[in-house]
Amino acid sequence: MEKQHNLSKNQKIIFDLIDKSPEPLKAYSILFNVQKKGINAPLQVYRALDKLVEIGKIHKIESRNAFIACQNSSCQISKATAFSICESCEKVSEISNTKLSKYLSNFADESGMKYTKYNLEFFGLCKKCKSK
Amino acid sequence: MEKQHNLSKNQKIIFDLIDKSPEPLKAYSILFNVQKKGINAPLQVYRALDKLVEIGKIHKIESRNAFIACQNSSCQISKATAFSICESCEKVSEISNTKLSKYLSNFADESGMKYTKYNLEFFGLCKKCKSK
DNA sequence: TTGTAAATGTTATATTATTACATAGTGTTA
């Protein structure tokens, strides 16, 4: 059974915005968009983002400093994430590939380090951009 | 044959600093450290960093906004990078594992997107921190 | 109902990165 997270007011406003967006959103663009809803300060946005990331409802695209809603309901609380990023149009998709996630979750090298989390970002040209 | 890149004065100063550092360095920490060598402005640092990343001499650790020297001479110009990051002591190492890099370089999913580059960051506790 | 954790509100500030513009060096070729 998944733990149920009842989002708070600010968290819900911000999650809904990200969830509806076809593209990753940046923190200050989120701030701009929610000011009409009474969220006025960067910290209010960042706190909601932190929480949403923590509970796995959204992910941060590190190379872009931007946030997208989790497109993979079975995503294990942001512990194992993979994305594809088009370097031309900046379209980002979450990759959910069982083989890939198994391979990476079980990955171990000679360092003796046990990995509990990973984030993978693939880059290239999406179908549309490739055919231009 | 690898293309030879003769580093410019600023590039060399900044590469040497990063290369000698046991830990990833942040841009403004680099700036602070090279001011005695006549590099005074953020842009001078960022320009050198951009170039060094481009030619594969250093890599950016995206989740940390920090830079490390390439520890893998055969690294294909920053097109395929993997790192291990200790979430306790923040030690970062570049992973060079042929199987892993082959697996990821050949990865393809149903999206029809051809990936030309990837960056992978593993997180966990290093040996030292685990045994504490 | 009282204690505790989570969330909010607000101001200020820290950190990371880029724009714009002027100048200087490096190497190639006419």
Added chain:
DNA sequence: TAACACTATGTAATAATATAACATTTACAA
């Protein structure tokens, strides 16, 4: 050599991203 293109440098200003510190309020379980 002169002309050219390209890369690198210097400097100032500013944009974009993120956190610290502090006061207050809300949710909710013991």
